[in-house]
Amino acid sequence: MVSAATIRMQVESALARKIPSALTPQAKMVRPVAATGIKALDDVLRGGLPIGAVSELVGPECSGRTSLALSFLAQVTQAGKVCAWIDVSNTFDPLSAAAIGVDLARLLWVRCGVQAGRVEPTSRHFSLPEKYLAPPSIKKGLHGGGFGPHPRTEANGLSTAVSGLLHPQAFAPRCAEPQRSIRPKQQTVEPVRYATERTVPVARSSKPWTRMEQALRSADLLLQGGGFSAIVLDMGSLAPEFASRVPLATWHRYRLASERTQSSILLLTQHPCAKSSAELLLRLYPAAPLADETTVFTGIQPHAEVARQRFTQNESNVVSIRKPPQRVNTASWQSRMTWAGRR
Amino acid sequence: MxxxxxxxxxxxxxxxxxxxxxxxxxxxxxxxxxxxxxxxxxxxxxxxxxxxxxxxxxxxxxxxxxxxxxxxxxxxxxxxxxxxxxxxxxxxxxxxxxxxxxxxxxxxxxxxxxxxxxxxxxxxxxxxxxxxxxxxxxxxxxxxxxxxxxxxxxxxxxxxxxxxxxxxxxxxxxxxxxxxxxxxxxxxxxxxxxxxxxxxxxxxxxxxxxxxxxxxxxxxxxxxxxxxxxxxGELPHLFQPVEPTFTLEERAELDSPVEILESLLFGLGVMLEQLILRAKARILSLASVTVTLTLDGGGTHTRTVRPALPTTDKQLWIKLLHLDLEAHPPSAAIVGVMLHAEPGSTTKMQLGLFSPQLPEASRLDVTLARIRAVVGEDCVGRAVLQDTHAAEAFRVEPFTVPTGESVVPTSPHSRASMRQLRPLETASVTLQHARPTYFYFREKRYNVEHAYGPWVVSGDWWNPTLWGAEQWDLVARAQDGAMLCCCMMRDVLQNRWQMAALYD
Known part of the structure; x- marks a missing residue:
């Protein structure tokens, strides 16, 4: 009696040259992922961005990297986890993060390169001269409003006041009317003074490399401390030459640390810099602006392509002669502004 | 009886x-x-x-x-x-x-x-x-x-x-x-x-x-x-009780003025140990510690350290005090030290089997203090939005690990976000019929394809604050095909165009 296992062994060994381990189901490795909250992209990424790995979102300015990262953080903070945003160029906007749904109480924001002389919001103080604010002196008289003790004197000087009010040049004089010669009175207008102490001279943020170094050290410290489920290193406004000057060993270190602490590291860059340390390389192309409305800017339509994804598993272990069906690796979605309303 | x-x-x-x-x-x-x-x-x-x-x-x-x-x-x-x-x-x-x-x-x-x-x-x-x-x-x-x-x-x-x-x-x-x-x-x-x-x-x-x-x-x-x-041994005694007050305070005078902070830390350690012992005897821990350094020449230098959770970990306290005093060094040599601590209840943290992984509070305190030393005092924390229409309508507060569920609703649709430029970058804009047609930004010329605006923003009418500005949302394309969706501000008072944010 030949057992089923023996038959299977025989079939497999006969087919070994063509189809290795034909009848043995492939061992599945479950790699945890976290959803980005953008359905089109989650489908392409088979669930979302990897947990415990470095993902890189590469694209030029206005390609939708930031909104994608914020959307991912919104999902993470919703689950009660804590995230960090290391802001190399100090460009993070808390208002739009809150609009996307990021719980700001669970987001640690590290701003790099902000120098001691803080940039004050440019606001000016305007105040009326004192004479307009002082209440007029109380008029004497029986009726309170007039200028004399008797009602008949109330209208005294009214005509002069009215003609003074109506600018004489604006009205052509009626022919028979006696003209008062008006001497143009020199009016002194006090210049409106703006308080200047609020507007501190803008301190330029420090050199890109200094900011980069601060960001890398902060990221190191955060990874050492552990407990952050997602750490975004935002180098999106940094020219590619600075990001690519970071030694590859740094990214490798981050990869190991993220594996250990099971936190997702997101790099927002203009040019891929982490190379093989990144498990996922997502390339975003310049987004097309939406033109739904003629009066307001409504949003952008980002377009992403999975440029590289490590550890993708084949559907089957049969090496086909034909080219196997390829997965879709591009996604496009609409990011609308908060004020744009639903279409 | x-x-x-x-x-x-x-x-x-x-x-x-x-x-x-x-x-x-x-x-x-x-x-x-x-x-x-x-x-x-x-x-x-x-x-x-x-x-x-x-x-x-x-x-x-x-x-x-x-x-x-x-x-x-x-x-x-x-x-x-x-x-x-x-x-x-x-x-x-x-x-x-x-x-x-x-x-x-x-x-x-x-x-x-x-x-x-x-x-x-x-x-x-x-x-x-x-x-x-x-x-x-x-x-x-x-x-x-x-x-x-x-x-x-x-x-x-x-x-x-x-x-x-x-x-x-x-x-x-x-x-x-x-x-x-x-x-x-x-x-x-x-x-x-x-x-x-x-x-x-x-x-x-x-x-x-x-x-x-x-x-x-x-x-x-x-x-x-x-x-x-x-x-x-028979003399009767009338007992007169006193009520001992509970103040966690230790002071020490130094023999000679000390300039180097590290040499002070040894003494601080001994004093902290005493404070922790006394707090522990009452099943309490230290919520905050105030260091008052008496300086050479008569001045004092006071710093308060308050971690997220009350703790009795001496090493943690020393580390936090060290980082704080390093960030804010005293102006002169130190001749005396006084430590004053506020007692706090010992923390009881209920850990759940399925609760998400969160940073450990005491380690986070040290991490944040170290990051503060790297990037600056006010540059680490969580942003709290303020109820105003002014630009930069937020303030940064110290970060603590929140407990409980998140209550912020996520938007069901994908939203675009902005990248604020701080400080605003100058752009030279050419207008036609009072609308921007092209502009130069970061040494590149962009032709405006769509200009939305202007949206006028002014100050709060109830305040003397005034920030007269016009906001323009521009969709522009450079000659090499680069796309730019940006928010440009025109300062009405000085007629100056500045790039405020990029939609990304």
């Missing part, structure tokens, strides 16, 4: 001025130390440690006499540190009974503790005395404890105990027998009384107690009756 019996414990610390000063200075313990009292030329020794006594130094010696010994450490008497140590000891005694009486003398600490009825709580008096002694020893003070049903008997015995037996419990009814071997010096006699008793050949309390009462009173007055009762 049950008759309550009085039981008193007496805590006695000899050479208190020296002990109070050396408590926070473990480095001086192996050296002969004396404490000097009085004005500069006529200083004399008021207290000394065992090492100094063994070398032959004595109380009452002058400075010159002290200097004849090899390597003496002369310290100045500090009433503040004595008061602080006394408060610590009283508070420690207060942990065993709410009724504590302070009977301190000039050069010794002495307190009576009413321990009647504490048997169920702290065990028999021997055990209580042993525990009390252990607690006091941990505080850095060597003391002796005696227990008796008569407080005066306990006090007299405590003064007469040798250093080798720091603990003695007088059994009920054995007071007179126990006290009989003690010398008369434990009784605070006047010189005249000492002389008279010397002439009579009375040297111990036992001899005094054996004298007939009437004849003694006839010769030495009513005062002698009290002395006789004292020596028999």
């Amino acid at each position: 049950t008759q309550t019996t009085e039981v008193y414990a007496c805590l006695y610390a000899k050479e208190f001025p020296a002990q109070a000063l050396l408590r926070l200075r473990p480095d001086l313990h192996p050296k002969p130390c004396v404490v000097l009292e009085g004005k500069a030329p006529t200083q004399h020794v008021c207290s000394l440690n065992t090492k100094a006594r063994l070398l032959g130094m004595e109380r009452g010696m002058t400075r010159v006499e002290v200097d004849t010994f090899p390597e003496p450490v002369a310290l100045l008497r500090s009433p503040q540190s004595e008061a602080a140590t006394k408060a610590v000891l009283l508070e420690c005694a207060g942990a065993f009974s709410p009724r504590v009486e302070d009977r301190s003398e000039a050069n010794a600490f002495l307190c009576g503790i009413d321990i009647a009825g504490t048997k169920n709580l702290f065990g028999p008096p021997e055990m209580l005395a042993r525990n009390l002694l252990q607690r006091v020893r941990v505080l850095g003070i060597s003391a002796s404890v005696t227990v008796s049903t008569n407080l005066h008997a306990a006090v007299s015995l405590a003064k007469g105990l040798s250093r080798k037996t720091p603990l003695h419990v007088i059994a009920t009814g054995r007071e007179a027998a126990t006290l009989s071997v003690l010398p008369l010096s434990v009784l605070d006699l006047t010189e005249k009384q000492v002389e008279t008793f010397g002439l009579w050949g009375i040297h111990t309390l036992g001899m005094l107690a054996a004298l007939p009462e009437k004849e003694l009173v006839a010769r030495m007055g009513q005062e002698s009756r009290r002395l006789r009762q004292l020596s028999q």
